[in-house]
Amino acid sequence: MVKAIRIHELGGPEVMKWEDVEIGEPKDGEIKVKNKAIGLNFVDIYFRKGVYKNPTIPYTPGVEAVGVVTAVGPGLTGIKVGDLVAHAGTPTGAYAEEQIVPAEKLVPVPSSIDPVIAACVMVKGRTAQYLVRKCFKVEQGHTVLIHAAAGGVGSLLCQWANFLGATVIGTVSTKDKAAQAKADGCHHVILYKEEDFIARVDEITSGKGVEVVYDSVGKDTFEGSLACLKVRGCMVTFGESSGAPDPVPLSALAAKSLFLTRPSLRGYTCTRDELLQTASEVFDNVVSGVIRFRVNRTYPLSQAAQAHADLENRRTVGSVVLVPDSC
Numbered sequence: 001m002v003k004a005i006r007i008h009e010l011g012g013p014e015v016m017k018w019e020d021v022e023i024g025e026p027k028d029g030e031i032k033v034k035n036k037a038i039g040l041n042f043v044d045i046y047f048r049k050g051v052y053k054n055p056t057i058p059y060t061p062g063v064e065a066v067g068v069v070t071a072v073g074p075g076l077t078g079i080k081v082g083d084l085v086a087h088a089g090t091p092t093g094a095y096a097e098e099q100i101v102p103a104e105k106l107v108p109v110p111s112s113i114d115p116v117i118a119a120c121v122m123v124k125g126r127t128a129q130y131l132v133r134k135c136f137k138v139e140q141g142h143t144v145l146i147h148a149a150a151g152g153v154g155s156l157l158c159q160w161a162n163f164l165g166a167t168v169i170g171t172v173s174t175k176d177k178a179a180q181a182k183a184d185g186c187h188h189v190i191l192y193k194e195e196d197f198i199a200r201v202d203e204i205t206s207g208k209g210v211e212v213v214y215d216s217v218g219k220d221t222f223e224g225s226l227a228c229l230k231v232r233g234c235m236v237t238f239g240e241s242s243g244a245p246d247p248v249p250l251s252a253l254a255a256k257s258l259f260l261t262r263p264s265l266r267g268y269t270c271t272r273d274e275l276l277q278t279a280s281e282v283f284d285n286v287v288s289g290v291i292r293f294r295v296n297r298t299y300p301l302s303q304a305a306q307a308h309a310d311l312e313n314r315r316t317v318g319s320v321v322l323v324p325d326s327c
């Protein structure tokens with residue numbers, strides 16, 4: 001038996017229970033991992049509330065973690081007990097002291113990287129990677145708008161876009177978050193609860209608008225984001241932390257010949273090679289200092305409900321990691 005967070009019904013953070021679960025032994029193609037650090041993601045909240053459907057209930061939440069291999073399924077080669085690995089994806093199950101994971105989802109973690117940092121690479125790090133390098137390729141001279149710039153993904157987007165030579169405009173809700181966004185390479189920070197971000201972007205860009213908006217906020221920002229784009233600009237709507245955006249008619253894109261995309265990490269990780277390549281690019285950028293994961297707070301895994309409440313209520317800055325109580 002191992003300790004894990006279990007969800008038996010959809011709802012608020014209080015539905016998360018700290019229980020004993022039986023996980024068994026790895027079968028063909030599987031390995032068992034003793035998790036050392038678990039990345040908290042906004043998607044964990046969507047699943048808990050039923051915004052995204054989890055196929056099974058009860059279930060153990062969590063889509064990314066780092067741990068040590070404790071058992072290897074029959075016939076598997078290239079991986080051994082004691083290896084430090086990162087893993088991500090569905091089915092969920094990372095909010096557990098130990099879990100069984102398909103070997104094809106594992107990537108090795110460089111020994112120089114702290115597991116607490118590596119626990120944010122597979123989802124948040126690789127999301128930032130595909131957004132700035134593949135979905136819309138940020139280049140020198142671009143001006144980009146990044147909402148929730150002090151969030152887990154937002155912090156990385158700011159740093160990476162700055163490194164690629166863009167002028168970075170970030171939106172945040174508080175002065176503390178603004179300070180982090182500035183330190184992460186935002187040339188301009190807008191307090192979007194106090195200021196009209198459309199007017200500020202217009203002013204900053206002298207009426208030209210931005211090449212791309214990375215919008216993870218959704219409902220509260222979607223329409224304004226379209227207004228901030230220049231002609232032939234690209235709207236990347238990759239999350240809905242404030243709720244799903246209201247439907248817009250396609251004709252709303254016509255006046256400025258805009259591009260609109262709703263990407264997912266899964267769509268940018270179609271093959272094992274893509275998984276290894278993207279993870280390795282993120283790890284390399286951590287080692288070389290291009291990006292820094294800001295894990296400002298860790299919580300004991302048993303306190304995951306408190307971590308959820310803080311993330312959901314905009315009280316977190318940077319990335320949040322859960323650490324198994326036994327570590």
Ligand SMILES: NC(=O)c1ccc[n+]([C@@H]2O[C@H](COP(=O)([O-])OP(=O)(O)OC[C@H]3O[C@@H](n4cnc5c(N)ncnc54)[C@H](OP(=O)(O)O)[C@@H]3O)[C@@H](O)[C@H]2O)c1
Nearest residue numbers: 041042148151152153172173216239240241242264265314
């Ligand atoms: N499509 C993909 O491939 C993909 C992959 C990973 C993550 N995502 C999405 O990226 C987003 C960021 O994920 P994350 O884990 O790094 O979370 P996060 O950005 O650290 O947390 C969400 C942030 O959104 C902002 N926000 C604005 N309105 C909000 C509201 N009504 N309620 C809660 N938060 C609000 C808050 O920042 P302020 O206080 O500064 O406003 C909050 O800190 C999420 O929407 C997630 O679903 C998408």
